[in-house]
Amino acid sequence: MSPHLILRVVAKLLIPLIVVFGFYVQFHGEYGPGGGFQAGVIIAVAVILYALIFGIDAARRTVPPVAVRFGAALGVLIFAGVGIATLFMNGAGEPLNYLDYDALHPDQGHHTGQHYGIILIEIGVLTTVSSVMLAIFYAFAGRVPDIPDEEW
Amino acid sequence: MNHADLTQYLDYLLIAMLLAVGFAIVRLRNLFAVVMLTGVYSLLCAAWFVSLDAVDVAFTEAAVGAGISTVLMLGAMLLTARESEPAGAGRHWAAFAVVAAAGAALFFAIPDMPVYGDPESPANAYVGRDYLEQVPHDISIPNVVTAVLSSYRGFDTLGEVVVVFSAALGVMLLLGFGTGARRREEEED
Numbered sequence: 001m002s003p004h005l006i007l008r009v010v011a012k013l014l015i016p017l018i019v020v021f022g023f024y025v026q027f028h029g030e031y032g033p034g035g036g037f038q039a040g041v042i043i044a045v046a047v048i049l050y051a052l053i054f055g056i057d058a059a060r061r062t063v064p065p066v067a068v069r070f071g072a073a074l075g076v077l078i079f080a081g082v083g084i085a086t087l088f089m090n091g092a093g094e095p096l097n098y099l100d101y102d103a104l105h106p107d108q109g110h111h112t113g114q115h116y117g118i119i120l121i122e123i124g125v126l127t128t129v130s131s132v133m134l135a136i137f138y139a140f141a142g143r144v145p146d147i148p149d150e151e152w
Numbered sequence: 153m154n155h156a157d158l159t160q161y162l163d164y165l166l167i168a169m170l171l172a173v174g175f176a177i178v179r180l181r182n183l184f185a186v187v188m189l190t191g192v193y194s195l196l197c198a199a200w201f202v203s204l205d206a207v208d209v210a211f212t213e214a215a216v217g218a219g220i221s222t223v224l225m226l227g228a229m230l231l232t233a234r235e236s237e238p239a240g241a242g243r244h245w246a247a248f249a250v251v252a253a254a255g256a257a258l259f260f261a262i263p264d265m266p267v268y269g270d271p272e273s274p275a276n277a278y279v280g281r282d283y284l285e286q287v288p289h290d291i292s293i294p295n296v297v298t299a300v301l302s303s304y305r306g307f308d309t310l311g312e313v314v315v316v317f318s319a320a321l322g323v324m325l326l327l328g329f330g331t332g333a334r335r336r337e338e339e340e341d
Binding site: 025029030031032033034035037038041042044045048052069072073075076079080083098099101110111114115117118121122124125128129131132133135136137139140141142143 | 208212219224230292293294295297298302306310313314316320323327328
């Protein structure tokens with residue numbers, strides 16, 4: 001029988017719920033509290049919980065450090081890229097401004113461009129924040145040898 | 153006003169607990185206990201922010217302060233000692249003088265603070281009111297905090313994301329990519 005069985009079973013139940021809650025916070029940020037920062041942290045916490053219970057190597061196989069480093073930069077590029085896209089898309093025929101989301105969609109009455117822009121940059125924030133939290137965790141945890149099962 | 157009277161006792165209780173946890177953190181030597189108590193401190197802060205109707209801030213404090221910081225501080229603690237060194241007695245008095253002076257200045261400033269919930273206070277008047285009035289016309293999303301963060305202050309938020317990214321860069325440059333120690337162990341085998 002594997003050690004700390006209860007922890008493993010509870011973690012297996014909790015991790016999917018944590019991830020779903022993270023995405024809820026992400027995509028519900030326009031209506032309730034939350035947004036990319038909080039959702040990114042919550043999703044990183046799900047992976048960190050997995051690493052704490054099942055070992056850092058299992059977590060590294062699931063979410064490779066290469067992907068984490070790539071994601072940290074990708075999120076910043078998505079955010080900055082939305083700003084550059086607004087410079088080149090002139091849907092409204094108004095003066096062009098960096099990160100002026102109104103340029104993203106011609107429908108000004110319902111502010112569709114604003115909605116697109118906020119969703120896009122929040123995805124960028126989510127990618128960077130979750131990757132950065134995991135990268136920092138991997139950097140710290142990777143230097144400490146795993147605690148043997150009998151020392152729990 | 154009965155409602156406000158009741159919640160203010162909750163605020164006093166939370167602030168008293170914050171003080172108690174703060175003193176415990178200062179007194180304790182065991183770093184593991186200190187790290188766990190800083191997590192408790194953040195959680196109490198988050199509860200207090202909810203009581204002040206600042207749910208977005210409370211959410212961030214609970215997720216970042218009580219959640220991920222505690223894990224990262226535990227990871228950092230494993231790389232150092234488990235107990236803190238006792239500080240010299242001379243430094244105690246210098247620190248106490250600085251804290252007492254700063255505390256006295258804060259108490260001196262209390263009469264200038266606006267009343268709690270005052271709609272005419274600088275934080276609620278001017279831009280704050282403008283945002284509340286303009287968001288339905290400019291952005292038309294219900295959460296004003298998200299509208300301010302992502303749209304009105306989008307450039308600031310981009311700066312924050314870059315700051316978070318540079319934090320990861322700094323940690324990775326200092327500690328490596330989390331593979332160095334392991335690789336060295338394998339080479340020694």
